[in-house]
Amino acid sequence: MSQPSAPPSNADEFRRGLRRALPIVLAILPFGLLFGTLAADNGFGVGEAVLMSATVYAGASQLVGIELFGQHVAPWLIVLSIFAVNFRHVLYSAVAGRRTQHWPALARAVGFFFLVDPQFAEVERRVDEGKPITVAWYGGLALPVYVAWVAETAIGAYFGGLVPDPHAIGLDFLLPIYFLGLVMEFRGRPLWLPVVATSAAVSIAAERLVGSPWHVTIGALAGIAVAVIFTPSEPSRDAGDAAR
Amino acid sequence: MSTTVWIILAGAVATYLTRIGGHLVLSRFERIHPRLEAGLNAVPAAVLTTLVAPAAMRGSVPELAALVVAGLAALRGGMLSVFLSGAATLIVLRYLLQ
Numbered sequence: 355m356s357q358p359s360a361p362p363s364n365a366d367e368f369r370r371g372l373r374r375a376l377p378i379v380l381a382i383l384p385f386g387l388l389f390g391t392l393a394a395d396n397g398f399g400v401g402e403a404v405l406m407s408a409t410v411y412a413g414a415s416q417l418v419g420i421e422l423f424g425q426h427v428a429p430w431l432i433v434l435s436i437f438a439v440n441f442r443h444v445l446y447s448a449v450a451g452r453r454t455q456h457w458p459a460l461a462r463a464v465g466f467f468f469l470v471d472p473q474f475a476e477v478e479r480r481v482d483e484g485k486p487i488t489v490a491w492y493g494g495l496a497l498p499v500y501v502a503w504v505a506e507t508a509i510g511a512y513f514g515g516l517v518p519d520p521h522a523i524g525l526d527f528l529l530p531i532y533f534l535g536l537v538m539e540f541r542g543r544p545l546w547l548p549v550v551a552t553s554a555a556v557s558i559a560a561e562r563l564v565g566s567p568w569h570v571t572i573g574a575l576a577g578i579a580v581a582v583i584f585t586p587s588e589p590s591r592d593a594g595d596a597a598r
Numbered sequence: 599m600s601t602t603v604w605i606i607l608a609g610a611v612a613t614y615l616t617r618i619g620g621h622l623v624l625s626r627f628e629r630i631h632p633r634l635e636a637g638l639n640a641v642p643a644a645v646l647t648t649l650v651a652p653a654a655m656r657g658s659v660p661e662l663a664a665l666v667v668a669g670l671a672a673l674r675g676g677m678l679s680v681f682l683s684g685a686a687t688l689i690v691l692r693y694l695l696q
Binding site for chain 1: 600601602603604605606607608609610612613614615616617618619620621622623624625630631632633634636637638639640641642643644645646647648649650651652653654655657661664665668669671672673676677678680681684685688689692693
């Protein structure tokens with residue numbers, strides 16, 4: 355808007371998004387296969403497994419969902435569990451709305467369907483780089499990740515047993531490693547260390563006292579509270595001075 | 599439609615509500631207080647940390663070593679090197695220490 359020089363074309367932006375998607379596609383690869391495999395083990399047909407990946411599109415909650423499904427838990431409780439595991443997205447959505455104020459409402463309504471953890475983290479990294487979040491870039495980032503997730507689910511469910519020993523190949527711990535890498539990406543932000551230390555301590559305590567998955571929301575809110583409380587009211591040294 | 603399909607679709611609606619809900623609530627506010635702005639800026643680090651810390655607490659040597667290596671790699675390289683170095687550390691140490 356305020357830039358008089360020619361903005362990058364949509365095709366360029368889309369390609370930049372695609373490039374950013376590559377490490378994400380690689381990181382989620384085993385989990386798509388794992389979800390497909392477990393879904394088949396728990397009584398899902400291939401079509402049902404694919405339907406879930408294509409419409410829910412939230413890995414951790416899908417794994418929880420099929421686990422409960424396999425244990426014949428009441429349907430409403432399965433849906434509630436999916437909602438609880440995904441509740442952190444409310445926070446992502448609140449932030450992403452601020453980053454995309456220039457988007458048409460429809461673009462947000464469609465785009466936020468794809469607001470998974472790595473998608474949100476990449477949006478925030480791009481904000482830190484001082485670059486605009488364009489619809490084309492966002493779409494280029496989202497598309498390969500979504501297609502890969504759905505395709506891997508289909509492959510995992512159809513062939514079954516593609517993931518021989520999840521523990522031996524580290525599958526149970528790859529996501530924490532990946533998420534730590536994302537946490538580190540934001541170390542330049544104000545109050546990063548106090549926020550991370552608080553979220554870590556409170557989420558660990560809350561997992562024991564309250565239980566999973568609410569420890570995620572409780573721990574996150576504690577870290578956010580630190581940022582709210584210890585930020586001066588006057589905008590002396592503002593971090594996100596890009597938009598205004 | 600089968601019960602399974604209903605569960606899936608209800609789960610999809612519930613998930614979409616979380617992904618649009620935060621924006622719908624926040625967009626009702628005309629102005630955002632600097633403190634709230636700071637809180638929003640803390641969201642990625644605060645949320646993603648909660649997906650790491652409890653798992654780290656449950657881990658033993660291979661898991662903790664993998665996080666240390668990944669954390670150090672993050673100081674130098676990009677996401678890909680972080681992920682691959684951490685994963686390699688984890689898999690090798692699990693193989694050696696079992």
